[in-house]
Amino acid sequence: MSDKKNWIKGATSEHRGAFSRKAEEQGMSSAEYAAEVTANPEKHDPKTVKQANLAKTLMKLRKKKENKGKG
Numbered sequence: 001m002s003d004k005k006n007w008i009k010g011a012t013s014e015h016r017g018a019f020s021r022k023a024e025e026q027g028m029s030s031a032e033y034a035a036e037v038t039a040n041p042e043k044h045d046p047k048t049v050k051q052a053n054l055a056k057t058l059m060k061l062r063k064k065k066e067n068k069g070k071g
Contacts, residue, residue: 018051019033019034019048019051019052019054019055022048022051030055030059031055031059033052033055034052034053034055034056034059035056037049037051037052038052038053038056
């Protein structure tokens with residue numbers, strides 16, 4: 001089970017906060033910017049698209065975890 005959680009650390013440890021900074025520069029929240037990037041991937045570089053996909057995945061995981069605790 002711990003191996004499943006370790007992928008998050010590996011995916012986020014190298015450039016912490018980079019996607020959030022890009023979102024702030026555009027005047028958006030991370031969620032808004034992730035939606036914008038994934039809706040228009042051709043307008044953004046591939047690294048930003050990957051960051052947006054990861055951000056959306058992590059948001060989903062967080063929601064799942066929060067809902068699980070309310071159960």
